Amino acid sequence: MSATVSPLAPKTFASLPALRGVRMATASAGIKYKNRTDVLMxxxxxxxxxxxxxxxxKCPSAPVDFCRANLPHGTARAVVVNSGNANAFTGMKGRAATELTAKSAAAAIGCGENEIFLASTGVIGEPLDATKFAGVLDKMHADATGDFWFEAAKAIMTTDTYPKVATRTAEIGGVKVTINGIAKGAGMIAPDMATMLSFVVTDAAIDSSVLQSLLSAGVExxxxxxxxxxxxxxxxxxxxxxxxxxAADGQARITSADDPQLDAFRSALNDLLKDLAIQVARDGEGATKMLEITVTGAESDAAAKTIALSIAxxxxxxxxxxxEDANWGRIVMAVGKAGEMADRDRLAIWFGDVRVAVNGERDPSYSEDAASAVMKKQDIPVKVDIGLGSGKAxxxxxxxxxxxxxxxxxxxx
Amino acid sequence: MSATVSPLAPKTFASLPALRGVRMATASAGIKYKNRTDVLMxxxxxxxxxxxxxxxxKCPSAPVDFCRANLPHGTARAVVVNSGNANAFTGMKGRAATELTAKSAAAAIGCGENEIFLASTGVIGEPLDATKFAGVLDKMHADATGDFWFEAAKAIMTTDTYPKVATRTAEIGGVKVTINGIAKGAGMIAPDMATMLSFVVTDAAIDSSVLQSLLSAGVExxxxxxxxxxxxxxxxxxxxxxxxxxAADGQARITSADDPQLDAFRSALNDLLKDLAIQVARDGEGATKMLEITVTGAESDAAAKTIALSIAxxxxxxxxxxxEDANWGRIVMAVGKAGEMADRDRLAIWFGDVRVAVNGERDPSYSEDAASAVMKKQDIPVKVDIGLGSGKAxxxxxxxxxxxxxxxxxxxx
Known part of the structure; x- marks a missing residue:
């Protein structure tokens, strides 16, 4: 956790209500530092x-391998997250550590090891001493409480300067359901995936296959x-x-991703995912400015995204x-290097509402002062129109x- | 030009001899700043x-478009290079500027405009006032001198902290020939291409098509x-x-890239290109360390290069x-994100001669002190063996x- 909070941090944090069916606890297992909360259950x-x-x-961590293997089972009884050590590039020892952690958690809860999910964040390449979990998981399971979301978000922070939380509600078949999410991540952040760790929970009754479909689409x-x-x-x-x-309120279980009753939920979930993702970007290590880069007029949505990421x-x-330099020449450079179709003479670029370039050259009415005024803000919208098609991102x-x-x-x- | 010279700058500069058939001159045309050398002919x-x-x-500068169009003609009488303005993203005005510059140069020399080559470096998007060249090119042509390579290298610098020069000799059919090269570039540097501007001249008699073949292979x-x-x-x-x-010394003109008489020349040229490229990397903006990243054991040479560039x-x-942090976990991360085949459990990583990781985990004999000692040096060799094939880069x-x-x-x- 950094000493100074990002200037782009939210002014206020969402208050996440307890969510029926899930409880949480944190503990200090001494994984890397003494007397520091480093485990979330x-x-x-x-x-x-x-x-x-x-x-x-292509070199995923041991917990990622472990979760991927358990996912087809389709049900979860616990998630154990630690900071301080990523348990990545730890070979056989890494696999042994995930197995031991899952065994301890399953014993504490009384469930199968294939219902345990794990995540680790921290240094890569150091062996993780999973015996340290054994002593704390029983008590965490006993102490876990529902009104704990903000604490949970704080517990998984590493170089984050603020916790990332978001909550939404939606109706499914007339029954109100809630979605809570937390995330961590501030560096080593890029698609794909764009965050290190994020956990989202809803009290809705939805099949795993439907959830996977919603999540795979929503992450893009x-x-x-x-x-x-x-x-x-x-x-x-x-x-x-x-x-x-x-389901206790009468919500009929959703078993198909095409169910029209899912529309409001899907929309709320996507909104929550975007909220969390932007919170992570706003906590980018050392960040003082947030750039929202919109590319329109590309050959396809995929091309637009490639160009937007090349700029970003x-x-x-x-x-x-x-x-705070309105250096749109570098935007041109980044468009050019993206490898997607672009025609210099059709390109237009805006900082905020200030069009700085059009038709392959500086906007005739370009005002350095107006562009600079945009750059002095914390939030800088950048728009690039490629002028070739209808792809956007x-x-x-x-x-x-x-x-x-x-x-x-x-x-x- | 920066006030402080890169700590990675060469201790001494090669002395480039005059090269028969080419002369150079510089001038101050006032393109961006007053009283500063900004044109090389x-x-x-x-x-x-x-x-x-x-x-x-996909958004090349006007001079790049101009050179590409002239290249098939196959002969050159002059190169005009300016700093201060890249003449990029300047639309119709940019094309008009290259045409006017070429016309002025061709008139000064008495040759066709298709024998003129142009390059510009500096700010993107500002119109280049080519009328400023008109007044200086005649005099430059008259004043041009052969013993001018170091001055020429200095004239094309922008944020460079030192001029890049290299020279080699080789024999072609028993006749000694010389190759001189200069380069500039310190930021906005990446494959492909990896420098902003570089000009290499030899007094050898070689056909354009052979030169192109040598250069296209040598740049990789x-x-x-x-x-x-x-x-x-x-x-x-x-x-x-x-x-x-x-040819005056009896060197028979080379007309085929497969001519075995070209071997020594090819080798000398490749060595010179590598020398210049490394000089550019050593002048990377703000650089204090030089990393040489070698990837072996990849599925193919191309895969090895993709992984090496992901790390770089x-x-x-x-x-x-x-x-100065021997953070090999980040090397693992960069290998993983490259998208090429990699197996965590076969990966090995060295800093200098210190093997820090092997078989998917930290080297059992890992010494933080030994790895840190490597990181404290100015030149840091990083080696990654993927353990899958024989591709290297x-x-x-x-x-x-x-x-x-x-x-x-x-x-x-």
Whole structure:
């Protein structure tokens, strides 16, 4: 946790209500530091439906492998998350650590090990001593409480400067359901996946296969449209759980992703995922500016996203933002290097509402003062129209500052 | 030009001999600043054979378009290079500027406009006032001198902290020929192309088509294996000229790229290109460390290069280098995100001669002190063995420092 809070942090945090069917507890297991909360346990009173999307890294962490293996089982009784050690690139020892942790958690709860899900964040390559969990999981299971979301969000922070929380409600068949989500991540953040860890829980009664369909679609315009530094973690994990407690209010279980009763829920979920993703981008290491980059007029939506990410990941665009420099030439550069079809003479670029370039050259009515005024703001909308088709995409990123370099130049030592 | 010279600058500069058939001059045309050398003219006394490779940007500069159009003509009489303005994203005005510049140069020399080659470096998007060239090109042509390579290299610098020069000799059919090269570039440097501007001249007698073949092959393991910040310029230009003056010593003109007499020349040229490319990487904006990243054991050479560039472009790897942190977990991350086949359990990683990871986990004999000692050096060799095949590649990059952010946060203003 950093000493200074990101200037882009939310002014107020959402208040997350207790959610029927899930309880949480934290503990200090001494994984890396003494006397610091480093374990979160999320317990489902009854088997919850579960869905997950994970890093596309070819060198995923042991917990990611473990979760992927358990996902087809379709139900969850607990999630154990630790900070301080990512249990990544830890070979046989890493697998042994996940097995031991799951065994301890399953024993504490009285469930199968295939109903346990794990996530770890922290240093890569250090063996994780899972025996440290054994002593704390029993008590966590006993102490877990429902009104604990904010504490849970804080417990999974590493270089985050603020906890990320979001909540939404929706109706399914006239029954009100709630969705709560937490996330962590501030560096090594890029599609795909775009966050290190995020856990979302609803009390709705929805089948696992439907949840997976919702999550796989919902991650694209949210976490997978956000980048801090283009570096994809080995541990990225986004999971969605449905406790089904709303069935007690008469909510009929949703068994098909095409069910029209799911529309409001889908919309609320997507909104929550986007909210969490933007909160992560706003906590990008060293960030002082938030860039919302919208590309229109590309050959396809996919091309638009490639171009938008090329802009969002450009060190020169990001440093210009840090310097409050309306340097649209670097936007042109980033469009050009993206590899997608672009015609210089059709390109138009806006900072906020200020059109700075059009038809292959500087806007005739370009005003440096007007563009600079936009750059001085904390939130900078950048719009690029390629002028070729109807493909569009929006991505979010932050600026690249000396503080990012400082944070990452001495993180491990 | 920066006030402080890169700590990675060469201790001494190669002394480039005058090269028969080419002369150079510089001038102050007042393109952006007053009283500053901002134009270089390279004049070939007789039509020189010419080859070029250019940026793959979809938004190339007007001079790049101009050079590409002239290249099939196959001979060059002059190169005009300016700093201060890239003449990129300048639409119709940009084309008019290249035409006017070429017309002025052709008139000064008495040759066709299709024998003129142009390059511009500097700010993107500002119209270039080519009328400023008209007044200086005549005099430059008259004043041009052969013993001018170091001055020429200095004249094309922008944020470079030192001029890049290299020279080699080789024999073709028993006749000694010389190759001189200059380059500029310190930011917005990435494959492909990896430098903004580089001009190489030989007095050998070689056909244009052969030159092009040599250059297209030679650029891959040199400039296209070097990255400062992953940002590909709109203006990247590497050109190779052959004046043919060595024919006077009896060198028979080379007309086939397969001619075995070309072997020594090819080797000398490739060595010179690599020398220049590394000089550019060593002058990366804000650089304090040079990383040579070698990937072996990949599925193919192309896969090895993709992985090596993923490592070289990772902000987290580059900031760790700046912090002298032997953070091999970030190497694992960068291997994982590259998208090429990798098996965590076969991966091995070295910093210098210190093996830090093997078989999917930290090396049992890992010594933090030994790894840290490597990181404290200016030149840091990083080796990654993927353990899957025989593909290999080497790329060069520099670290990412606060100074990079500072330089690029207020470059334009």
């Amino acid at each position: 999320m317990v489902f009173d009854a088997p919850a439906a579960v869905a997950g999307v994970f890093t596309k890294s 315009p949210s976490f997978n449209s956000m980048t801090v530094d283009s570096d994809t973690s080995t541990s990225d994990t986004l999971m969605l759980f449905a406790t089904g407690a709303a 990941n450009s060190p020169l665009v990001k440093t210009a933002a840090a310097g 929006t991505v979010w990123t932050c600026d690249l500052t000396k503080e990012y370099v400082a944070i990452n130049g001495d993180y491990r030592s | 390279m004049v070939f006394d007789a039509p020189a054979a010419v080859a070029g490779v250019f940026t793959k940007s 393991p040199s400039f296209n294996s070097m990255t400062v910040d992953s940002d590909t310029s709109t203006s990247d230009t590497l050109m190779l000229f052959a004046t043919g003056a060595a 472009n990772s902000p987290l790897v580059k900031t760790a280098a700046a912090g 080497t790329v060069w990059t520099c670290d990412l420092t606060k100074e990079y952010v500072a330089i690029n946060g207020d470059y334009r203003s």
